[in-house]
Structure formats: structure tokens, C-alpha cells
Amino acid sequence: MTRWFEDIVVDEAFPLGSHTFSAQEIIRFGTLYDPQYFHVDPDAAGHSHFGSLVASGWHTVSVGHRKMVDALFAEEERLRALGKDPGVSGPSPGVNRMDFKAPVRPGDTVSYTLTVTGKRPSNSIPGWGLLFNQLDAVNQHGELVYHAELVGFSKLRDHRVPLRLKLLLALTKIPGLGKLLQPSR
Amino acid sequence: MNPITTNRRHYEDLALGEAIDLGHVTVSKEMIIAFASEFDPFPFHLDEAAAKTSLLGGLAASGWQTAALSLRLLTDSFLSTIASMGGLGFSDLKWRKPVMVGDTIGGTVTIGALRRSRHHPERGIVTLEFDIRNQNAEPVMSMRLANLVELRDPSVPLTEAAE
Numbered sequence: 001m002t003r004w005f006e007d008i009v010v011d012e013a014f015p016l017g018s019h020t021f022s023a024q025e026i027i028r029f030g031t032l033y034d035p036q037y038f039h040v041d042p043d044a045a046g047h048s049h050f051g052s053l054v055a056s057g058w059h060t061v062s063v064g065h066r067k068m069v070d071a072l073f074a075e076e077e078r079l080r081a082l083g084k085d086p087g088v089s090g091p092s093p094g095v096n097r098m099d100f101k102a103p104v105r106p107g108d109t110v111s112y113t114l115t116v117t118g119k120r121p122s123n124s125i126p127g128w129g130l131l132f133n134q135l136d137a138v139n140q141h142g143e144l145v146y147h148a149e150l151v152g153f154s155k156l157r158d159h160r161v162p163l164r165l166k167l168l169l170a171l172t173k174i175p176g177l178g179k180l181l182q183p184s185r
Numbered sequence: 186m187n188p189i190t191t192n193r194r195h196y197e198d199l200a201l202g203e204a205i206d207l208g209h210v211t212v213s214k215e216m217i218i219a220f221a222s223e224f225d226p227f228p229f230h231l232d233e234a235a236a237k238t239s240l241l242g243g244l245a246a247s248g249w250q251t252a253a254l255s256l257r258l259l260t261d262s263f264l265s266t267i268a269s270m271g272g273l274g275f276s277d278l279k280w281r282k283p284v285m286v287g288d289t290i291g292g293t294v295t296i297g298a299l300r301r302s303r304h305h306p307e308r309g310i311v312t313l314e315f316d317i318r319n320q321n322a323e324p325v326m327s328m329r330l331a332n333l334v335e336l337r338d339p340s341v342p343l344t345e346a347a348e
Contacts, residue, residue, distance in 0.1 A: 032257070033254065035257070035265065036269055047189050048189070048270070050271070058252065061249070062224040062225075062253065065224055065249055066223065066225065069225060069227060091239075091240055091241060091248070091280070091283075092280065094278050097275070097276045098274045098276070100273060100274045103271070125240070146274070153240065
């Protein structure tokens, strides 16, 4: 979430809102990214085991991502309105797992919920932390549409450059001495 | 009988280790902004100046767009040629390097596993290992996709390896 890494509460669930999928947008996404017949052709889709047009799983997931981004921006605004300094969320290194559980048909309304299930400081990028996020999408019948386990970056508020590194950096600024301290090329 | 897929390759026709050449696609600034505006409106996917100061270092495609474009390549080269019954999900998706404006991405998908469904004898599950690279052959994304494929002859008994 758009909070500093330190302020993120593990296991707090954030409802992200819902989205109703029209046949038109299912076909548009399918035509661009996943033109299998059951994602683009309502008549042909009748012959599939789905029995009707269904959304590409990647479409449902992309909409879920949009819902999460909107919630991050809303949280940022809420914190600013309270006179607080919002945190910084970064890009995602990946997705551990994504299970497509139920198809999404035209007219279905999918509701999304995000839960941070764990966090730790990043080993590879100083000043940033890793968030382990769970995203669940449920349709209007209460059926699970997909379950996702995602990883995201979040900036640390209290990151301090280690004292030894600061000292070394300060020393490199002294004329003459800086060159001696530079690693040899 | 499904008239759409009857003449396509079925589960029985797929081989473990089969490599599928995806071809490639060049990602333009317009494509990046169009996808990001709809699904991923972070400044580092929309605005060049904001992107320069971000972790990505420049205007880069949403990771979900990289995944969707890779899927499009797989649909054209493979999924539309088999009796596909849709995706079950994926695992270990890693965005290894950002896809920047003008990059050309493509690569290979390899069949990493084939197994029958225990509950649905007419269904098989094919595991597809993605290795997506840019024009400098640097890996940009990898993942393991599980996709359902129809059997031509479901009466063949299941082996113990079925799930």
C-alpha cells in the first residue's frame, strides 16, 4: 500500500472494489492479448466446455491490478488529507502463484480484496522492503474467481545509510584524498 | 465433438520437451501508455520524466503487459493450434528486467510437464515454461503456465501420474 514499509500492517484486508465485465471489453482484451475462440467469439465459445464467452484470466487479473493501483492512490490522498506524508510503492519483482478458479462471463461482477501477508527489508535494494501480497477475486455468487500471491516493493521511511559508508563518502569529497580511495579501474 | 478444435492437436499429440518458438513483438511508447492508462497507471509506466527517477530508470512497460504480450505470442504460435480449454493459472512469474520503449521481446516456451486430470478424464494439463528475452538476449520474464488441453480419446486409462 502507499504507506511507508514500517506502517504496513500484516494481515489487514483492503477491499479494492468491484468491476462488472461486459462482453465488449472481454472481446477487446481477448483480441489484443489472448485471441482463443472462447475469449473473442461468442458463437464459437458456445462449443467450448465453458458454454459461453469467458474473459481471459489475464484480463481479470489486469483489472484486479488496476483496482489495487487505484486503492494505493486513494490511500495516498487520504494520508495527505490527514497532513501525513505518504510512502512510496515501487514495481513488482514477480508473482509466486496465480490460480484461476472460476470463469468470468459477460455481466459478472468481480470484487477484489488485497491482504499483505508478510514483509521484510530487501536484500538486493537498500532502502526498500518487500511486501508479500495476497489478492482474492470473488464473483457475485461468492465463488472464488482467482487467488494470487504477489510480491511488491515498498520504500523504507527510516532507512539510514550505514555510518561507515557515510564516513567513506565524506572522505572521498576531500580533494586529493578522493582519488586514492576510489577503487582501482 | 467440438467443431472448432476437432482438427487441432490434442493432448496425445503433445511431447514433453517440445520447444515453441514465439516469434517477437516490438513494444512502442504508445503501446506502453495505452496499457498502463487502462490497467497500471503508475507514473513510471505513463510519464517519461517521472520514470527516469523511479527504480525502473525510464519509461517501461507494465509487467502485466509484458506477460499479456508473451501470452499473445503463445496464443498465435501454439494455443490456437491445439484443443486448448483455457488456463488453470501460473507460478513463479519473475519480471527480471524492465521492458523499455522500443525493446523487442520474444523467446521460447517449452513443454515442461504433461499429466491427465484425475477428476476430468477428457482433460490433460500441459505445463508451459516461458523464457522471454529482449533484443540483447537478456531475460526479461519467466513463468510456468498450466493450461488445460482436451484428450482425443479419454477412454485410455489414467496412469498413476495423473492429478
